[in-house]
Amino acid sequence: MGVLYLVRHGQASGNDGSYDGLTDLGREQARAVGAELARRGVEPDLVVTGELRRQRETADELLTMLGEPAAGWSVPVRKTDSRWDEYDHLALLAAHEPRHRDPIALATDISTAPRPGRALQDLLDTALRAWMTAEDHAGYAETFPAFRARVRAALDEVTAAGRATAVVVSSGGPISAICAGLLGVPADGWLALNRVIVNTSITAVLMGGRGASLLTYNDHAHVAGDGRRLLTYR
DSSP: OEEEEEEEOOOEEOTTSSOOEEOHHHHHHHHHHHHHHHHTTOOOSEEEEOSSHHHHHHHHHHHHHSOSOOTTOOOOEEEEOGGGSOOOHHHHHHHHOGGGGSHHHHHHHHHTSSSHHHHHHHHHHHHHHHHHHOSSOTTOSSOHHHHHHHHHHHHHHHHHTTOSEEEEEEOHHHHHHHHHHHHTOOHHHHHHHHHHOOTTOEEEEEEETTEEEEEEEEEOGGGTOGGGTTOOOO
8 A cells, every 4th residue: 555645735825816936935934845755764656746836846845855866766756737727716706706807806806805815715715605506507627526527537647557656746735625525525515625625735645455545634733833934724
């Protein structure tokens, strides 16, 4: 049996309008999770990321902390697979509220709210619920069932590869969708899991002969010390 470590990317920056590059704090988080995996003796023979910059940069920083391959451990195979990409949150917000197709209008609505962070979370939760429950999928480039299916297919490919240890750097949505599927919880359960996943948290999945089983979810002890300075959710 092998173990798959699902790592959420580090904190990303929206300053360039893309929300797709790590902040300095995000890079520090990525090195912290790499150090934690090294402390556990994790020696992956496969490292996979989605195509998003924040995922790839997290993997870059993480791998620098694992050190040189020890005797009996080869340099891991590294792959990119877009099925591990996050859902398009901007497209979902725009589909639910046409006004938010204009990024300036969206930014204004959030920044002028009494609690901007809460306002963003509330807008996103509402848009996600509409996406999850939509009977008419018009307006969505990717439906919620299609999202869950492509993430599950990506998981199945990794578990079928027969690797002893794999690390996948992805995002909160795909990781939470995998956990919800393995636990058999309804769609609302996915939303609850997705809401609390921490940047660079570790989720461990056992890869056995009977398929995948969830071992741990959202382990973030490595960023919870030092006054929680490294602990972020977005």
